[in-house]
Amino acid sequence: MTELSIIIPHYNSVESLNQLLRSIPIKDEIQVIVVDDKSNENLEQYEDIKEKIKNKNIIYKKNESSKKGAGVCRNIGLESAKGNWVIFADADDYFTDDFYTIIKEYFESEYDIVYFIPTSIDLNTGRITDRHIPYEEKVVNYINQKDLSSELDLRYKFEVPWSKMIKRELIRDNTIRFDEIMMANDVMFSAKIGYYARKICASNQVIYCVTRNNGSLTTNVSTFAYETRLNTAIRYNNFLREYLSGEEYKILDMHGFDYIINSIRYKRGIKMIVYTIKKLKENSIKIIGRKYFNPKHLIKKATFKYTQYKNERRYLSE
Numbered sequence: 001m002t003e004l005s006i007i008i009p010h011y012n013s014v015e016s017l018n019q020l021l022r023s024i025p026i027k028d029e030i031q032v033i034v035v036d037d038k039s040n041e042n043l044e045q046y047e048d049i050k051e052k053i054k055n056k057n058i059i060y061k062k063n064e065s066s067k068k069g070a071g072v073c074r075n076i077g078l079e080s081a082k083g084n085w086v087i088f089a090d091a092d093d094y095f096t097d098d099f100y101t102i103i104k105e106y107f108e109s110e111y112d113i114v115y116f117i118p119t120s121i122d123l124n125t126g127r128i129t130d131r132h133i134p135y136e137e138k139v140v141n142y143i144n145q146k147d148l149s150s151e152l153d154l155r156y157k158f159e160v161p162w163s164k165m166i167k168r169e170l171i172r173d174n175t176i177r178f179d180e181i182m183m184a185n186d187v188m189f190s191a192k193i194g195y196y197a198r199k200i201c202a203s204n205q206v207i208y209c210v211t212r213n214n215g216s217l218t219t220n221v222s223t224f225a226y227e228t229r230l231n232t233a234i235r236y237n238n239f240l241r242e243y244l245s246g247e248e249y250k251i252l253d254m255h256g257f258d259y260i261i262n263s264i265r266y267k268r269g270i271k272m273i274v275y276t277i278k279k280l281k282e283n284s285i286k287i288i289g290r291k292y293f294n295p296k297h298l299i300k301k302a303t304f305k306y307t308q309y310k311n312e313r314r315y316l317s318e
Contacts, residue, residue, distance in 0.1 A: 002057070003029040003107050005083035005168065008091055009073030011037040014045040016092040016211070021053045023095040030100070031083050032058040034091075035073035071178035071185025074161070078171065086168050088161035092211050099207035103165055112170045112197035115139050115154060118163035120210040131210050135163065142202045149251050154202060155194030156240060156252060161186045163208040166193055183225050184232040191236055195243055223272070230259055230276060234283050255289035256280040 006024060010017050017034070024032060039046060050060050059080055063073050074088060085107065089095070096119075106114045117139050120131040138158050142150040158164065161178075170176075174196045179185045194200075237254050244252070256276065263272045280287060 001029060002031045002082040002084070004085045004087060004103070004165075005031045005033060005077075005081035006087050006089055007074055007077030007081065008032070008034045008089050009037055009070040009077070010034055010039065010046075010091040011070075012039045012041040013091045014042040014049060016094075017046075018049055018053070020089060020091060020094045021049070021058075023097075023099075025100050026055050026057075027100070028057065029083075030057060031081065033061065033077040033080050034059070035061045035063055035076045037063045037068055037070065037073050067180050069180060069182045069185055071189075072180045074178045074185075074189075075180065078177070081168055083168060086166045086171065087164075089208070090162060090210075093162065094209050094211075096207055096209060102203065102205045102207050106165060106201070106203075109201070111199050111201040112167045113193060113200045114165045115142075115158060115200065115202045116163045116165070116207045117204060118208045118210055119206050120212065123211050129212055131212060132163075135160065139202045140204065143204055148248070151200070152244075152248055152252050155197065155200065156191055158194070159187045159190045159236075161190065162210065170196060179232065181228055181232070183228040187232050187236050188239065191239055195239075226263065226272065230279060233259065234279060234285065237285050238283065253286075253289040253291060255286040257288045260287070 008017070008020065021032070021034075024030065036046070061076055061080065063076060065072055065076075070090070078086070085103075087103070102116070103114070115138075117136050118132040119136075120129045121127070122129050135158055138150075138154045142154045144150075170193060174192065176189060176192045176196070178189045179187070233256070240252065240254065241249055256279075259276050259280070260273060263269075263276050277287065
């Protein structure tokens with residue numbers, strides 16, 4: 001029986017894909033699906049990996065659609081998934097040494113989603129980065145507090161697809177798919193699984209390492225990338241406002257202040273700041289959340305954002 005399907009979109013990252021695949025144990029119950037997103041570099045090396053790292057449960061597929069992006073590839077992977085559970089991984093990340101021992105304990109559980117703590121690393125320096133911290137905090141807060149606020153935060157603000165294990169029937173029965181856009185394709189997917197999941201769980205164990213590298217989409221701050229993410233954030237907000245109760249939506253304290261900060265941080269110019277505020281107002285999204293009126297929270301947030309910016313400066317690309 002196939003217990004787990006691991007879906008991996010790939011684009012021009014042969015060396016890191018090799019590391020990721022070798023971090024996955026060869027087990028009859030694990031299906032691995034690699035979907036190439038029209039790579040145009042190191043094609044011979046990619047074919048070499050396909051030849052060297054193969055077993056009866058690994059599938060190499062191509063994105064032959066008219067679109068590009070990880071969302072398209074993840075949807076292609078879902079079409080071939082057979083596991084009772086699904087985990088998504090990015091080709092430039094990898095799993096920890098004991099991740100399979102950790103996750104298999106949940107195979108027979110009644111949960112729809114199991115969230116795990118991720119870690120992160122800078123490939124150039126080998127140092128731990130801050131990219132995983134917001135997601136680690138959500139998991140830890142839920143484990144420690146187990147209240148409605150921490151549950152909503154975990155369900156709806158753990159927007160990345162990795163470091164969580166999802167029941168495939170949850171995805172299938174509710175026809176949940178990734179947005180087929182180049183940036184922020186995972187936001188709506190994560191919000192929808194959070195909404196439809198009946199029972200969730202959080203583990204304090206680490207199973208996944210996120211890496212940072214030059215030119216990654218997470219550090220792409222072009223106007224197109226910024227606007228794509230902003231429009232997705234608006235759709236995400238509107239989804240939550242429509243489907244959650246008034247109390248739940250209020251607890252989540254949805255606002256657009258981070259996007260205003262990012263428009264300044266990434267030097268998008270005064271026109272983009274005005275455009276962002278206008279879009280937020282048009283969609284009845286608050287500019288500033290309640291927590292920002294708490295000096296302690298404001299200082300913590302400002303410190304984190306400044307540190308994050310310092311760490312990202314050499315990666316910023318137009």
